Amino acid sequence: MNTWYPVAGANSVRLLIVGLAPGLRGANRTGIPFTGDESGTLLFKMLKRHGFAVTDEASSSGNLYRLKETAITNAVRCVPPGNKPVGAEINTCRTFLIETISRCSALKVVVTLGKIAHDSTIRALGGKVAQHPFAHAAGTGIAGVGVVSSYHCSRYNINTGRLTQDMFDAVFEKAVRSLATA
16 A cells, blocks of 8 residues: 655645555555545545545546645554554654655644554654653644644544544644644
8 A cells, every 4th residue: 555645745744644454345445545535525624624535526547636735654664464554563654754754844743543553643743742742632743743633534433423524624724723833
């Protein structure tokens, strides 16, 4: 599973979205993070609402969006067995996350979706998880990069009410404010 960069390339990325892993029936099939499954529905709604994506109806790839100054990746690159990655897999895949972050020379803010994505991002930025604990809508900073954390936009979290549209919107509002002050 690759990182999805905007047309302008990695150097234009100011906002990075880090999810957990490719969805079995969505991104694993399409090769594009958060496409083809329900977890992407709310994510792309928020990206459009806050100006990080536009509808691309002319796309020949079947992808309905074009990213603006935003990239999307995952903490784990392959679909994990039982949709639950183990520590060794997360640690192995972190090298790819570090590489993605280093390619984004204009990066100012990372939105992490879920605790695994949060913890892996903190470590990829050289921080210690104990000093930057996960909490929904919490913000922290490491090495000049702001990190805003959210519950994952999975169908389970949405259906159980753990994550609502308003809660997710607040995360992106915080990311926008962080970008404005960066």
